[in-house]
Each structure stands twice: as C-alpha cells, then as structure tokens.
Amino acid sequence: xxxxxxxxxxxxxxxxxxxxxxxxxxxxxxxxxxxxxxxxxxxxxxxxxxxxxxxxxxxxxxxxxxxxxxxxxxxxxxxxxxxxxxxxxxxxxxxxxxxxxxxxxxxxxxxxxx
Amino acid sequence: xxxxxxxxxxxxxxxxxxxxxxxxxxxxxxxxxxxxxxxxxxxxxxxxxxxxxxxxxxxxxxxxxxxxxxxxxxxxxxxxxxxxxxxxxxxxxxxxxxxxxxxxxxxxxxxxxxxxxxx
Numbered sequence: 602x603x604x605x606x607x608x609x610x611x612x613x614x615x616x617x618x619x620x621x622x623x624x625x626x627x628x629x630x631x632x633x634x635x636x637x638x639x640x641x642x643x644x645x646x647x648x649x650x651x652x653x654x655x656x657x658x659x660x661x662x663x664x665x666x667x668x669x670x671x672x673x674x675x676x677x678x679x680x681x682x683x684x685x686x687x688x689x690x691x692x693x694x695x696x697x698x699x700x701x702x703x704x705x706x707x708x709x710x711x712x713x714x715x
Numbered sequence: 716x717x718x719x720x721x722x723x724x725x726x727x728x729x730x731x732x733x734x735x736x737x738x739x740x741x742x743x744x745x746x747x748x749x750x751x752x753x754x755x756x757x758x759x760x761x762x763x764x765x766x767x768x769x770x771x772x773x774x775x776x777x778x779x780x781x782x783x784x785x786x787x788x789x790x791x792x793x794x795x796x797x798x799x800x801x802x803x804x805x806x807x808x809x810x811x812x813x814x815x816x817x818x819x820x821x822x823x824x825x826x827x828x829x830x831x832x833x834x
Binding site: 605637642643644645646647690701702703704705706707708 | 719747749756757758759760761764808810812822823824825826827828
C-alpha cells in the first residue's frame with residue numbers, strides 16, 4: 602500500500618539557518634507529492650506540490666524535488682524565519698480511482714528561534 | 716484563498732452520547748469533502764470521502780454506523796460520532812475540494828479541526 606515517512610522531529614533551528622525535512626514514500630504508479638503546513642490554531646495549507654518525476658515545487662522560499670529514483674520529496678529552505686515555525690506534512694495522492702485521497706506522513710514540528 | 720470552517724472547534728461529551736461536527740466551505744461550492752482523524756503526534760488518517768448528494772465512501776476499518784457522514788449541500792458536510800466512547804477521543808479534520816471538468820487534481824482546503832474528548 603501507500604505510505605509516507607518523514608524525518609522525526611521536533612526540529613529546532615535558529616533564524617536564517619538552512620532547513621531540510623526528509624520525506625520518502627512508497628506507492629504504486631506515479632503519485633503526486635505535496636507538502637502541507639499547519640500553523641498553530643489553523644488548518645493545513647498547501648505549501649507546494651509536484652506531479653511528476655523531476656518536477657520541483659516551490660513556494661515562499663521552500664523547495665522540494667520529486668525524485669523517483671530515490672522515492673523522495675525532501676523539503677528545503679535556505680534561510681528560515683521565526684514565522685516558519687509550524688508543523689509540516691508530506692503527502693501523496695495516488696490518483697486514479699483514489700483520486701483526491703491523500704496519504705500523509707506523521708508530520709514534523711519545526712521551531713525557529715530568533 | 717478558499718476557507719473551510721469547522722464547528723465546534725472543541726467538544727467534551729459523556730460516553731454513550733452522540734456528537735455532530737460540521738464542516739462548511741465558506742466561499743466556494745465543494746463537490747467533495749474528506750474527513751480525517753489525527754491522533755496525538757501521529758499522521759492524519761483518512762476516514763471517508765463524501766460527495767454531495769451521495770453516500771459517503773469509508774476507508775477500510777472505519778465503522779460506517781459509528782461515524783455517520785452526511786453531505787447534504789455543496790457547502791456543508793457533517794460527521795456524527797454515535798454512541799461515543801473514550802477511544803473515539805481525537806482530533807477530527809475535514810477538507811473540501813472542487814472537481815475539475817478536466818479531471819485534474821484540485822487542491823484540498825482544510826478546516827482547522829475539532830478536538831473531541833469523550834469522558
């Protein structure tokens with residue numbers, strides 16, 4: 602079946618540090634891959650996505666590249682800010698008859714200190 | 716962006732009672748809504764998919780008679796936890812999306828969640 606594995610958190614960084622949150626997946630076929638972010642007290646928001654191999658999703662300084670050979674979709678940001686503190690979820694959508702159904706990783710808590 | 720609300724944001728109830736959670740799309744019509752459950756420090760688990768005007772499709776292992784889902788309109792879906800027990804205590808999250816005529820995946824917009832505690 603489908604599964605998503607994220608690096609365990611929490612992750613604590615100082616402002617302007619480099620961020621990597623690892624995400625690997627298991628799926629049949631060619632899933633679409635997503636990163637969602639959940640700020641305190643709010644619902645999940647789509648951060649970025651990639652729909653095919655070698656695609657790079659990017660938004661708000663965050664990037665992730667769909668690597669089919671390593672089944673990975675690691676999230677990176679060159680310089681984090683305090684406002685990036687949130688929970689980050691990696692997810693996949695297998696498509697086809699499962700159209701729209703998301704499988705999530707366990708989430709990674711990021712805390713950025715001034 | 717599109718906004719999805721949930722009500723209530725938290726609820727405490729006694730064991731054996733039923734609890735209804737509402738999910739509303741505030742500024743768009745949602746052809747499909749999804750209900751998730753999240754345990755502490757764990758991932759979101761999809762419970763069911765709800766299409767307006769039709770019966771919900773439940774994921775394997777989810778009790779249909781316990782978690783009643785109704786999607787009566789394009790802006791409202793409800794989840795009713797019937798005869799709730801302490802093990803049903805969890806964080807319930809809904810999301811809403813719009814089907815595309817092209818069949819392309821459309822973004823899901825998530826509600827802020829409802830914390831259910833069953834005593």
